[in-house]
Amino acid sequence: MDNSFTVQHLGRDPSDHAPLLLSASTMLDNKPKPFWFLNVWTSKEGFLDVVKQCWADDVPGSPLRVLSIKLGKMKNSFKRWSREMFEDIFMASKDAEREVMEAEVAYDNDPIEQLLLKLQKARVKLRNTLAVEEGFSRQKARVRWLKDGDRNSKYFHSLVAERRSRALIHHI
Template identity: 50%
Template sequence: MEETGVFDIGFLGSNFTWCNNRRGRARVSKWLDRLLVSGACSDLSAAISVTHLARHPSDHAPLKMSFVTRLDNKPRPFHFLNVWMTKPELLEVIRQTWGQEVSGPPLRVLSSKLLVKRRAIQAWNKQSFGDIFDAVRKVEVAV
């Protein structure tokens, strides 16, 4: 695999993809099937997942490959980055956005304030740090 420049992206599910379907001590289970990806696709490996499905009634487990794309337009989860705490301006961004008046039921107020705060922190992050995830990807490729 090293010589050809491919690597296994891992899997979810059972550790074995084949079984001889015998009982007791005669039973043999092996991990035979895997998905290999070339080095040229290494940046896509996070978007690909493999699941070992149930073998029943066969002796081989089918592999289910899933490809995740950002074309689904679902909102990305908000991740707080510890590096933000190195900049004292973050606290002021949070204070300004949290202090804004919002009316409505308590849960709607909380949800609105969190949404406004998230957008403000994301804008501040782009201005203060740039795209950290892009920088990490570039460093990983260089390494």
């Protein structure tokens, strides 16, 4: 089993402290991933175009066969579209975090208005990517009863991690 440990310096937004994130990962199971419709997709421009394009295709056969074929096409179209539009949700938030840290350092070194605007734009981008990541984590954790304002992402991640560990066969 391969283990990997990393330490990451996080940005100070909204606090003035600079926290550290210690990550430990292990290589687990390489089984194929099931298709999940992500609610986050509906908030992105172009979502309805993908749906319309898939349902507009004329497919011969019985109604259930037509439905099955169109749903299969939609699944593949959503996978491609999601990779193009969202890329890697978690990587995007790490990149946004890095941009905020770089903008903070630049503004700390030279506090001019132009660098302050750049810092504010980077923070807005970070908040947007974190909102997408939180929505993804909330859905993966299958927690629907929490209010949208509750940002207990550590709780969501722990639920997802627990569900994944229960789904694996560790030894026989």
